[in-house]
Amino acid sequence: MSPRRADPRTAAALVEAAAELLAAEGPPALSTRRLAAMVGASTSAVYTHFGGMDGLVRAVVHEGFSRLHDRLALVAPTEDPVTDLILLAHAYRATAQQHPHLYAVMYGTAAVDGFSPNDDDRQLARYTLSCLVSAVRRAMAARRLRHADPHLVARQLWITLHGLVTLELGRYLADPHDAGTCHDAQLRTFLLGAGDRAEEIERSLATAHRRP
Structure with missing residues (x-):
């Protein structure tokens, strides 16, 4: 008799169950027993499909980056690439706010059963932000930003966003209003440093805030 094949649906x-637990309760909630009960499988299913909890957490991290990429991809390009950059920044922050525990695990700031990002995970994170690179490149072509390496500029924006989001999720900023004020202020500083003009930045910010 041939061995029974593992069901990919499991x-x-x-x-999905691990991502749900992370989002609702954080890393301490993850256990093979609880996950198995949620999906109606045996505790060995985690080892059958992922080789253990570490492999499952890595799959969840990849799913998290996939969801982030999908959220950023919803920001359709317009005639104002700087507005698009601001909207991408808003989408990044909103995703982290909605999934704070998952975000922390994705970037290795919350430990789950010894998991830590590897080179493949980091490469996936960089790919996820390809939308930022594209918007930066368009802003340079439109002469809103000075000509430079678009990958470097996009990573500088990523650093800005990640730093702000990490402080916000850690409740180091006084309140949500303070976080929003800091978010716009950081975007202004970044865009000015990248070569945009103050009056045009304000117009793009106003346009972004009018968008649903």
């Missing part, structure tokens, strides 16, 4: 269900 693997997908485990990833």
